[in-house]
Amino acid sequence: VPALRRKRVDLLADVLPKAMSGAEAFRMAGVVRRKQERASASSGEKFAFVTFSDPTGEFEVLFPPESLRNARELLEPGKCVALRIRAKARDGEVRFFGDGCEPIDRAIENAVAGLRVHIAPRSAEIDALKARLGAANQRGGEIILVAAVEGGREIEVKLPERYTLDNAVRGALKTAPGVVFVEDL
Numbered sequence: 001v002p003a004l005r006r007k008r009v010d011l012l013a014d015v016l017p018k019a020m021s022g023a024e025a026f027r028m029a030g031v032v033r034r035k036q037e038r039a040s041a042s043s044g045e046k047f048a049f050v051t052f053s054d055p056t057g058e059f060e061v062l063f064p065p066e067s068l069r070n071a072r073e074l075l076e077p078g079k080c081v082a083l084r085i086r087a088k089a090r091d092g093e094v095r096f097f098g099d100g101c102e103p104i105d106r107a108i109e110n111a112v113a114g115l116r117v118h119i120a121p122r123s124a125e126i127d128a129l130k131a132r133l134g135a136a137n138q139r140g141g142e143i144i145l146v147a148a149v150e151g152g153r154e155i156e157v158k159l160p161e162r163y164t165l166d167n168a169v170r171g172a173l174k175t176a177p178g179v180v181f182v183e184d185l
Contacts (some may be wrong), residue, residue, distance in 0.1 A: 003108040004029050013056035019094045020089035029082045030054040035075050050075050070099045073099055077113040082107030114142035114185035121147040124178030132172035133163050141165040
């Protein structure tokens with residue numbers, strides 16, 4: 001959720017009062033719970049009602065034909081997506097209309113300024129860490145290695161390059177030999 005907030009993605013609980021006050025355009029995120037496709041009686045084109053959930057509740061979004069064509073493969077139950085939506089408030093109710101979506105990993109890519117990787121100095125395998133980081137990336141985030149030393153102190157080493165900090169990299173670092181835990185900067 002903090003990475004989503006840094007990318008100005010709102011949760012349902014934040015959107016509802018804003019929409020009731022007249023705001024219309026939002027970025028939201030959620031897990032697809034179900035999708036119901038229907039054909040328009042007039043044109044025959046398909047549209048969909050898609051139910052999403054986020055940490056604050058469930059909401060339904062209507063995807064008109066063009067938006068559905070562009071996002072159909074992402075709108076499958078269990079997928080996590082970031083959404084561009086329009087909200088219309090009327091008679092105390094808010095309705096959502098989907099303008100587009102993308103995988104959540106892409107939406108929050110590099111939302112984290114960096115990672116602090118805590119390592120056990122005697123068991124950390126630097127080559128394994130290096131292999132998991134992959135190629136440096138100018139637009140990426142920084143990595144700081146932290147090792148506990150005698151006397152309750154810590155040594156921090158900031159790596160000179162920047163790296164893509166997506167969920168795959170974060171997961172790979174967490175499983176590297178000698179890594180105690182990984183935290184966002």
